[in-house]
Amino acid sequence: MLLLNCPYCNLSCEETEFLAGGQAHIKRQSIDSSDQEFESYLFARKNPKGVHIERWQHLYGCGKWFHVARSTVTLEIFGSYSAQTLSPPKKIRANINKKLPEWHWENSK
Amino acid sequence: MKRYSSFAIVREAFRNHSGWKRAWASPIPKKKYDVVIVGAGGHGLATAYYLGKNHGITNVAVLEKGWLGGGNTGRNTTIIRSNYLQDPSAAIYEKSRSLYEHLSQDLNYNLMFSPRGVMMLAQTEHEVRGYKRTAMANALQGVPTEYISPEKVKDLCPIINLSGPRYPVLGALWQARGGTARHDAVAWGYARKCSEMGMHILQQKEVTSIISKNGKIGGVGTNSGDILCDKLCIVVAGHSGALAEMGGFRLPLESVALQALVSEPIKPVMDVVVMANTVHGYMSQSDKGEMVIGGGADGYNNYTQRGSFQHIEETVRSLIETFPMVSRLKMLRQWGGIVDMTGDRSPIISKTPLENCFINCGWGTGGFKAIPGSGWATAEMIANGEAGPLASPFSLNRFKEGRFIDESVAAGVAH
Numbered sequence: 001m002l003l004l005n006c007p008y009c010n011l012s013c014e015e016t017e018f019l020a021g022g023q024a025h026i027k028r029q030s031i032d033s034s035d036q037e038f039e040s041y042l043f044a045r046k047n048p049k050g051v052h053i054e055r056w057q058h059l060y061g062c063g064k065w066f067h068v069a070r071s072t073v074t075l076e077i078f079g080s081y082s083a084q085t086l087s088p089p090k091k092i093r094a095n096i097n098k099k100l101p102e103w104h105w106e107n108s109k
Numbered sequence: 110m111k112r113y114s115s116f117a118i119v120r121e122a123f124r125n126h127s128g129w130k131r132a133w134a135s136p137i138p139k140k141k142y143d144v145v146i147v148g149a150g151g152h153g154l155a156t157a158y159y160l161g162k163n164h165g166i167t168n169v170a171v172l173e174k175g176w177l178g179g180g181n182t183g184r185n186t187t188i189i190r191s192n193y194l195q196d197p198s199a200a201i202y203e204k205s206r207s208l209y210e211h212l213s214q215d216l217n218y219n220l221m222f223s224p225r226g227v228m229m230l231a232q233t234e235h236e237v238r239g240y241k242r243t244a245m246a247n248a249l250q251g252v253p254t255e256y257i258s259p260e261k262v263k264d265l266c267p268i269i270n271l272s273g274p275r276y277p278v279l280g281a282l283w284q285a286r287g288g289t290a291r292h293d294a295v296a297w298g299y300a301r302k303c304s305e306m307g308m309h310i311l312q313q314k315e316v317t318s319i320i321s322k323n324g325k326i327g328g329v330g331t332n333s334g335d336i337l338c339d340k341l342c343i344v345v346a347g348h349s350g351a352l353a354e355m356g357g358f359r360l361p362l363e364s365v366a367l368q369a370l371v372s373e374p375i376k377p378v379m380d381v382v383v384m385a386n387t388v389h390g391y392m393s394q395s396d397k398g399e400m401v402i403g404g405g406a407d408g409y410n411n412y413t414q415r416g417s418f419q420h421i422e423e424t425v426r427s428l429i430e431t432f433p434m435v436s437r438l439k440m441l442r443q444w445g446g447i448v449d450m451t452g453d454r455s456p457i458i459s460k461t462p463l464e465n466c467f468i469n470c471g472w473g474t475g476g477f478k479a480i481p482g483s484g485w486a487t488a489e490m491i492a493n494g495e496a497g498p499l500a501s502p503f504s505l506n507r508f509k510e511g512r513f514i515d516e517s518v519a520a521g522v523a524h
């Protein structure tokens with residue numbers, strides 16, 4: 001059972017209160033995007049064996065969506081943060097790097 | 110390799126069973142093979158077998174990072190059926206089911222294929238309509254299934270409670286030639302035949318990189334040296350994403366944990382497979398007497414081969430409603446497997462952006478039943494370089510072209 005922290009309620013709750021929403025920070029495509037871009041927007045997923053930045057909804061709480069950094073190998077949670085962001089905040093990245101110094105967010109070093 | 114037969118059992122009985130040979134060899138790897146298959150599970154070994162049997166290609170190596178058949182082949186609930194809604198699915202799953210009928214004889218290995226019948230309960234009005242539609246689609250596809258009444262359900266499986274308080278049983282989709290088989294034996298039987306044809310099955314050989322040149326496959330790097338090949342096929346289910354990353358392409362897959370559990374063995378109480386998709390539980394009784402139970406998958410990406418505890422609770426709770434007599438059963442074991450789910454819940458048998466690199470993945474929660482058909486279709490694709498009629502609808506391009514084989518509604522979650 002995962003214990004997740006809702007950044008809006010500031011509460012630590014069990015997994016059953018939440019709904020998993022898959023990979024976070026996917027860039028929405030617009031009407032002039034190519035078929036290729038639409039394909040990756042709709043279907044291509046990162047599916048890493050390691051740190052996964054993902055969306056969760058506090059379904060049986062405030063109902064809001066937020067983001068979580070979690071390891072898919074150890075199920076360790078590195079923290080949760082607001083969905084109103086374009087990339088994981090510094091604090092979360094530092095938290096991950098404490099355990100996994102090699103990890104970095106997409107193109108940033 | 111000596112044939113298994115009743116004569117062999119008698120002969121061995123007279124010499125303290127000292128004459129049984131190893132079922133497959135552990136050869137020293139060659140530098141180069143015509144075809145390298147990554148993953149010695151059911152699908153990988155079946156692909157190798159049909160490459161040899163149907164296409165005469167036997168210079169093949171099957172690489173396995175753990176032990177043979179130790180992934181989802183050894184972790185599923187062994188259900189075999191082909192009552193799918195969409196034509197391409199019905200075609201490949203029915204091919205597979207029909208191959209299972211004679212597979213024990215073909216492989217000279219007892220797979221304990223037991224076509225005891227598979228019943229999918231309709232417990233809401235929507236399901237009634239959905240299954241009637243599937244039964245009609247199956248009639249057009251030439252897959253014998255029928256929609257049966259609650260009385261027939263009770264007749265076939267007397268331990269069912271038809272008048273469940275939440276979800277009464279309103280009918281069922283019945284496939285009389287569906288059933289179960291011994292899952293490990295499928296992998297072992299294929300492995301034995303592949304070894305007999307001179308193919309190399311290399312266990313504890315983990316692929317660490319994919320070697321390519323000018324967009325063309327060259328071989329693979331492993332934990333004990335490089336192995337070169339003309340053609341590569343990746344058949345690694347839940348770990349396909351990791352292999353694709355080595356090859357430099359992405360797949361429309363997400364890996365999640367799916368759980369199953371078995372009870373203590375009891376006397377025979379049901380001789381059919383029952384699936385209840387509305388309440389998310391399915392059950393059959395193994396030959397040992399254990400009730401084999403499966404349920405829903407976790408909602409989040411996971412590589413840990415164990416699932417969330419609340420899913421066991423949900424599965425068991427729903428089964429108790431449909432089968433009140435299981436409420437006092439003790440559960441013996443629970444385990445999880447990593448399944449690779451695609452957006453439309455249909456598999457991928459396809460060429461990849463790398464030339465001569467093929468992939469077979471995305472079977473999600475329902476791969477076991479497809480092993481022979483999938484191997485057949487994948488071998489055809491590798492041998493000819495192009496997908497044949499069985500495999501071509503399942504290409505990677507379907508996601509770009511919007512040509513989905515949407516089984517997520519037709520099949521629900523349970524497989």
